[in-house]
Amino acid sequence: MAQAITREGFVVPPFATPSRLALVERLRASWLPESLRYAYFGSGGSETMDAAIRLARQYAAARGEAGRWKILGRDLSYHGTTVTTLAAGRQTKRRAQLGPLLPDWPTAPACYCLRCPLEKTYPGCAVACVDALEAALVEAGPETVAAVVAEPIGGSTAAALDPPDEYWPRLREICTRHGVLLIADEVMTGFGRTGRNFGVDHFGVVPDILVSGKGLGGGYAPICGLFTHEAIVSALAEAGDELMFFTYGAHTGSCAAADKVLEIMERESLVARAETMGRKLRARLGKLEGHPHVAEIRGRGLMLGVEFVKDRDALEPFAKEDNFTARVVAAGIGEGVFFYPSGIDPARDAIMLGPPLTIGDDEIEAMASGLERALDSAVRYTLGAPG
Numbered sequence: 001m002a003q004a005i006t007r008e009g010f011v012v013p014p015f016a017t018p019s020r021l022a023l024v025e026r027l028r029a030s031w032l033p034e035s036l037r038y039a040y041f042g043s044g045g046s047e048t049m050d051a052a053i054r055l056a057r058q059y060a061a062a063r064g065e066a067g068r069w070k071i072l073g074r075d076l077s078y079h080g081t082t083v084t085t086l087a088a089g090r091q092t093k094r095r096a097q098l099g100p101l102l103p104d105w106p107t108a109p110a111c112y113c114l115r116c117p118l119e120k121t122y123p124g125c126a127v128a129c130v131d132a133l134e135a136a137l138v139e140a141g142p143e144t145v146a147a148v149v150a151e152p153i154g155g156s157t158a159a160a161l162d163p164p165d166e167y168w169p170r171l172r173e174i175c176t177r178h179g180v181l182l183i184a185d186e187v188m189t190g191f192g193r194t195g196r197n198f199g200v201d202h203f204g205v206v207p208d209i210l211v212s213g214k215g216l217g218g219g220y221a222p223i224c225g226l227f228t229h230e231a232i233v234s235a236l237a238e239a240g241d242e243l244m245f246f247t248y249g250a251h252t253g254s255c256a257a258a259d260k261v262l263e264i265m266e267r268e269s270l271v272a273r274a275e276t277m278g279r280k281l282r283a284r285l286g287k288l289e290g291h292p293h294v295a296e297i298r299g300r301g302l303m304l305g306v307e308f309v310k311d312r313d314a315l316e317p318f319a320k321e322d323n324f325t326a327r328v329v330a331a332g333i334g335e336g337v338f339f340y341p342s343g344i345d346p347a348r349d350a351i352m353l354g355p356p357l358t359i360g361d362d363e364i365e366a367m368a369s370g371l372e373r374a375l376d377s378a379v380r381y382t383l384g385a386p387g
């Protein structure tokens with residue numbers, strides 16, 4: 001990073017520089033779906049998802065479809081904390097108080113099998129939630145919708161909500177049929193986290209716009225990428241339009257850091273490792289499967305979630321005032337492990353586990369046993385059980 005910054009200094013984002021070119025070449029060679037060859041970089045997920053939403057709208061306008069401006073999101077989703085990204089998501093806690101600022105975009109039910117919003121059961125449901133998404137699209141008027149946005153595996157709102165395999169291929173087909181862009185928000189799931197390069201790779205789907213951050217900089221530098229295909233870029237260019245950048249987007253130091261992070265991930269096969277270690281962590285967490293206050297353990301690779309309930313048979317949540325998740329997290333810190341507090345109603349109490357992809361066996365044991373003790377401590381504190 002220091003070398004790149006010293007060599008290149010500050011250059012506004014639209015110019016190609018050696019560190020930007022090196023990163024894009026690496027992404028094209030080893031990481032991205034073949035058709036998503038065009039890249040734009042922001043400094044974080046919200047910024048870059050905001051750019052994706054603007055791009056979808058600008059693309060519609062460039063094609064003479066000025067009536068397409070809505071973004072259809074899903075319940076129990078989070079896409080960032082700018083006005084457009086909060087509007088597209090349904091992280092109700094983070095939207096509270098901001099209502100008047102947020103455009104009233106359509107929303108579709110979450111794909112949340114544990115408490116199916118349509119009160120159905122998989123596989124008998126035939127993934128009715130994706131039909132419900134299409135119904136919401138039709139109701140909104142597909143000719144008014146620029147894009148559908150979704151996380152391949154839901155992250156911070158409901159702790160690693162993992163859809164059935166049919167969901168994404170059907171979502172892809174619905175978007176194509178209605179001429180609506182599909183934006184995959186892979187800010188959390190991308191760059192190996194789930195044991196594949198990207199979450200959509202589990203489902204064999206290529207979105208029109210893929211946004212992915214977090215893992216790209218490996219925590220060393222702020223960077224998030226937007227990747228899309230040529231038709232979208234050339235439509236804007238032909239219309240004389242452009243996707244506005246942020247001053248510190250594609251920052252030289254961040255591009256250099258990301259290039260090195262990806263080089264190390266390739267060299268050490270860390271995506272495959274996420275899958276292997278994810279299986280181990282999942283297996284070890286299996287000991288909690290019968291726990292009276294664990295409703296479900298879910299997720300893929302090293303993005304796993306655990307949902308807690310007061311009564312497992314009735315799926316009755318703890319009372320809001322119990323702040324159960326906060327108690328698990330606090331007790332976890334006492335154990336030396338930070339569990340990501342997740343969960344909004346109806347998935348009220350849940351945590352996520354997202355360790356570094358370099359995690360080893362001892363750390364898996366520390367996480368899992370730490371969670372067992374943190375959970376027991378939170379239960380004792382909440383229900384006053386003996387011991």
Ligand SMILES: Cc1ncc(COP(=O)(O)O)c(C=O)c1O
Nearest residue numbers: 044045046078079080155187188
């Ligand atoms: C799926 C998803 N989208 C967007 C964001 C927002 O990213 P940032 O916090 O970098 O702005 C997050 C952050 O957790 C996320 O998980």
